[in-house]
Amino acid sequence: MTHQPPNLHDDTSTDYKRFERRQITHDQDCNNRQSTETFDAIDESQARQIVLELLECDIAIPVEEEQVLYHEPSGKSxxxxxxxxxxxKGWTAREAADE
Structure with missing residues (x-):
């Protein structure tokens, strides 16, 4: 009796992995689209209002020497x-999702 290698076209053992990868990619694409929509949804005047509120609450700190705004909770400029x-906006959404 000779043993033949399995036919790779008949092997479905990894189908679930491919399916999961496709689902994860799809979810990431949707999340990226939402991020783009978030960016598009904020205009300059809205951004200025948000920044003024962040400055008022000491969440954002102006660093005049470097001409940047420092986001205190994340450490980013x-x-x-x-x-x-x-x-x-994205950072707040992520923090809320982590809770």
Whole structure:
């Protein structure tokens, strides 16, 4: 009796792994789209209002020598109100999701 190697086309043992990878990729794509929508949803005036609130609460600190805004909770610096506002919105959403 000769033993033949398994036919790889008939092997379905890794189908679930491929399915999970596709699902994860799909979820990541959806999350990336939501991130883009978050960015698009904030205009300059809204960003300035968010930054003013962050400054008032000492969440953001202006570093005038470097001309950046420092986001205290994350330790990150930003050169524009829009960058900080979008980052803070995403950072807050992630913090809420982790709870």
């Amino acid at each position: 930003f050169k524009s109100d829009l960058q900080l506002a979008v980052f803070h």
